Amino acid sequence: MNSQSKLTRPEAMIFDMDGTLFQTESVLLPAYHKLFDTLRSEGLYTSPTPPEERMLGSLGMLLEDIWKVVMPDGSQEAHNRANELLLQLELEGLAGGGTLLYPEVKTTLESLHQQGVKLFVASNGLEHYIDGIVETHELVELFDGLYSAGKQGTLSKVDLVKMLLEQEKLQSAWMVGDRSSDVEAGKKNGLGVIGCAYAGFGNHDELKGSDVLISSFPELLELYKKAIPNT
Structure with missing residues (x-):
């Protein structure tokens, strides 16, 4: 884990799908x-x-x-x-069958859900593709909302995350993803950004600007635990 700044504990986490939760x-x-x-x-x-x-x-x-x-x-x-x-x-x-989430994604999401964190997906993918992954891997009950460019008709991840924040009336959230579009979406919407450095699809500059880089998904639990409580 590479921490560049101290994060405030969020009420929600917003996840990219491909390369973050799902082994595409x-x-x-x-x-x-x-x-x-x-x-x-x-x-x-x-x-x-x-x-x-x-x-x-x-x-x-x-x-x-x-x-x-x-x-x-x-x-x-x-x-x-x-x-x-x-x-x-x-x-x-x-x-x-035979498709894969990254190691410990489901158990980590379950733990965050049990601690009261609201969980969302924000993906540039198609609606039925995102729905299919969530249903196949039995994650439906863990998410408070699934947002996709295919469903919402947005032209950028920045716009998609902005729409999610407004519709869900969220005051604080972390954006968790593996691409530069995720970093941009988080930063331009005033969110903490967790860069997922384990997928390896992008180049070395993809996650520049992230607040924290993680090398495995379960590290989110420790980050959440150590984050500054919201007052």
């Missing part, structure tokens, strides 16, 4: 390869499948922006079809 590659990579096989079979894409690293490095972006990075040579029709296929294939993968 456990469902994404099989779906990714099937997606491009399908695009080629449908005549919408003729090039080889782009490197996996290009997709993993784009996690945290809005889906429409991901395809511009992953297959810039693809048509708008191919991008639109890729949106449909990715959700379909990921939901099939979740239903098929």
Whole structure:
């Protein structure tokens, strides 16, 4: 754990999903390869499948922006079809079993929930994808709300977190995530930011500006315990 400042104990924690709670590659990579096989079979894409690293490095972006990075040579029709296929294939993968949360995510969330911390998800992903992960891994009862760009129609993580804070009438919260978009969303909304340095999808500068960096999810419990109580 790398602590740069003393945090105030929050009434809520807001979590990114991919690379923070959920080991995205456990469902994404099989779906990714099937997606491009399908695009080629449908005549919408003729090039080889782009490197996996290009997709993993784009996690945290809005889906429409991901395809511009992953297959810039693809048509708008191919991008639109890729949106449909990715959700379909990921939901099939979740239903098929074998997908993974990061170690001790569920027990850590249960402990925070029992201590009265309100828990939320704020993700740039699609609504049914986020719902699918939460349902598959039996986390439904732990969360007070699931916010996603796909459901809320926001154009940035900053806007999504702002909407969450306003709708839930939260006075204090920590933003917990693994990408620069999470850091930006937390800082621009006046939140403490916990950077998750265990996923390894982004570059070394992704989490610059975080208040604290953690190398495993359960470290949140100690951070919460040591935080300055709200007066």
